[in-house]
Amino acid sequence: MEAFVWGFQLDKLVQPSNGMQVCLRRPQARIAPICQAAKGQTGLTSSRPQVDSTDTSGAVLKINDVLLQAGSRDLLSFDEFKVMPRDRIGLVGPNGTGKTSLLRAISGEFPMARGRIALLPGKTIGYLPQQAVSGSERSVWDEASSQMHRLNAAEKDVREAELAVKEDPSTLNLTWLEKASVDFEAAGGFSKDEKIGNMLTGLGFSRGDWSRKCSELSGGWGMRVALARLLLSEPDLLLLDEPTNHLDVRTKAYLRSFLMQYPYSIVVVSHDALVLNDLTRIVDVRGGRLEFYTCNYSRFLQIRDQKDEQAVKIREKQDVQVEKLVGFITRFGAKATKGSAAQSKKKALEKLESKLVEAPAPTEGRRANLNIPAAAPSARKCVELTDATIGWPGGPALIENVSVVLERGERLAIVGKNGCGKSTLMRTLAGLLPLQSGKRVLGDERVSIGVFTQDLAADLPFEKSPFEYIEKLAPEKTVTEIRNVLGSLGLSGDSALREIQFLSGGEKARVALASFVICSYNVLMFDEPSNHLDMQTVEVLVEALATFDGAMVLVTHDRRLVEKIATRVLVVEEGGSTRLFETLNTKVIVSFAREAVIL
Incomplete structure (x- = not known):
């Protein structure tokens, strides 16, 4: 992509x-x-x-x-x-x-x-x-x-006009140069660097990031x-x-x-x-189908709901009329004395059926059913980091001297500004990245970790179907069991057999969630799980995670997830330091985090 x-x-x-x-x-x-x-x-x-x-x-x-x-x-x-x-x-x-x-x-x-x-x-x-x-x-x-083609074209036009004037300062060429200069200014040519800098700063890049390789x-x-x-x-x-x-x-x-x-x-x-x-x-x-509304989203919701409510009422009345007509035709259609009346009712029924108001399509997709298995047995302490320095191999340290103990039943939320190292810390806890220094210890050999990353494009096999992906994760499961899991998440029929690359972002996220249903873990780690899910599916996820009895790590910008799920919060601050809140009072945690970081 x-x-x-x-x-x-x-x-x-x-x-x-x-x-x-x-x-x-x-x-x-x-x-x-x-x-x-x-x-x-x-x-x-x-x-x-x-x-x-x-x-x-x-x-x-x-x-x-x-x-x-x-x-x-x-x-x-x-x-x-x-x-x-x-x-x-x-x-x-x-x-x-x-x-x-x-x-x-x-x-x-x-x-x-x-x-x-x-x-x-x-x-x-x-x-x-x-x-x-x-x-x-x-x-x-x-x-x-x-790819600033519009501005670059205007700049090229100015240069060509300048050369033309230099060779032949005719009225035609001078007019060309004047117009080209006006167009170049309108395209922001005299503030190009400022425009680029403002864009990068607005999207969260520091000046130090501008020279980094993509x-x-x-x-x-x-x-x-x-x-x-x-x-x-x-x-x-x-x-x-x-x-x-x-x-x-x-x-x-x-x-x-x-x-x-x-x-x-x-x-x-x-x-x-x-x-x-x-x-x-x-x-x-x-x-x-497509339905068009000339208004903003809030007004659209009001109009759509009123329209749907009206359509439902009309359809209910029509259904009652249809039932009465069908009953009359069924009862009297074979009687000679009522034959003409029955024929009249048939014509009325045909006319009514041609004008039936279509029932509104659902405004929400099929509600997902996320049944995460109970945590597999393991030691009480699942993962422990001691005096750890976190960063990508060969890159600078993002977080230094962090110590974290993740125990069964705990739900640790990691919050902080974008780029501070939250995802890197989660990957290190999961064992997907090596430590730059310090120590990582698993509680015992029974610890099994399931990871949901925000970069689904990189981590899902796009050439495989959801069925093939889940089948490879759990080869011991039957075709029926895999189909049932995918179907419970709204991936039934063709959706389960299409290549993952052709699914929507929300459907890809559901494929990733299916792995947590089909496999049994005692540690779950989620990196921005609400990014690709609609509100309804996020609610289903919150309900499922709230009942999970293993350990959990949650990297998120979503305040609702922190408030509803977290038992502890690790705030990653600028400069790579961390602050761990050992409290169940998430409102206090969120209040601090909102001021200090981004929630």
Whole structure:
């Protein structure tokens, strides 16, 4: 997966022998990948939207007669979807309804079973997927600024105009230079470095980070570089899929402010109510269709609920009428004296059935059922760190002299600013990273650790299906047992057999959760588990974790998870020091953490 800008330019129309028009197109601009998906996959596939020369009627993008499929299942079908200049559109709906697939279809990463896309000539599309893995050897600064095509084009125009004036100071060339200079200033050319610096600072990078190689960054920070690069490239249509997943409170606020001032069109998939409330149009994706609302998210919820309530009442009345008509026809249809009346009722029934109001599709997906097994037996002390220095191999120390004892029944939350080393500490506790110094000891040989990472793109085998992945984790389980576990998490039918790379972010997270159901652990470790889950599934996760009797580590920015789950909180402070709160009073912990860090 990768962030990219893709422009379409119509070359020609050819008429194949079957009479169907096919549009041949060539890309105008594309951002080179900084982020490569796991297993060496690059972001763009060979499948591209069918872009034709149809008039867009003033829209930046117009999509018609679309059918998206997931395997053999119809995922999404609609007649038309337009994006107008400066539109701010939010795609909302339960996980797995096709929101991500629609963005990927627009960008060309997901093949449409049917449909046409018309893009206004000369316009570009920029897409940021939910997950990415850093892969660039450039510095953060160079990578973030590498695709400022709009500004670079204006700068090139100024240079060419200056050369033209130098060779021939004619009125025509002087006018060209004047216009080019105005365009360059409008594009922010005289404040380019300031613009890049503000973007990186707003997304949480310190000045010391600007010169770091992207290859040294974690997946979450690589995602921020991809986001910075995409935003600085200023595409005419910005497609964002859960852009706040890896951001803390401060950087979320910066992104919201940036998007509110963005001068071009935006389409966002998000579960973040604050982001959605800044938008002017909402598209409700449910029941395989799109429903359009010209309002922000809060108003949409009110209108949708009123509309659904009204539809339910009308349908209930219609069902009563149908039942009465069917009863009359069944009772009197065979009697000669009532034959004409029965025929009349049949016609009335046919007319009523043709006008039946469709019952509203569910506003939430199927509720997941997360049954985490009881903790396997082990020593009381599961994992212990003593005077440990934490950091990536060959990298600087992130946390120094930390000592932690993790016992059965304890739920340790690790909080702190992004980049302070929380995820690195959790990976070290799990034994996935070596200590730089100090000691790590397991309680005994029975300790088994299950880990949920925030970089699902790197840690899930994208070429395998959920069934194949779980089968490899638990080869002793039967086909029925694996199917039941996946089905309990909403991954039934085709969803369990499709390659993981084609699942939505929420579905990928459910695949990862399935491993905790199918395998028995006595230590569970979660790194930002709520990033890719909708609110309903987060609630299910909280309920399941609250009853787990083993040890637990939770890295999160989500205050609700800390308040509902944690029994102790380790705050990682600037400079690599830590402060451990040995108390059950989570309100006191959260109050301190909010002031000191990010909650």
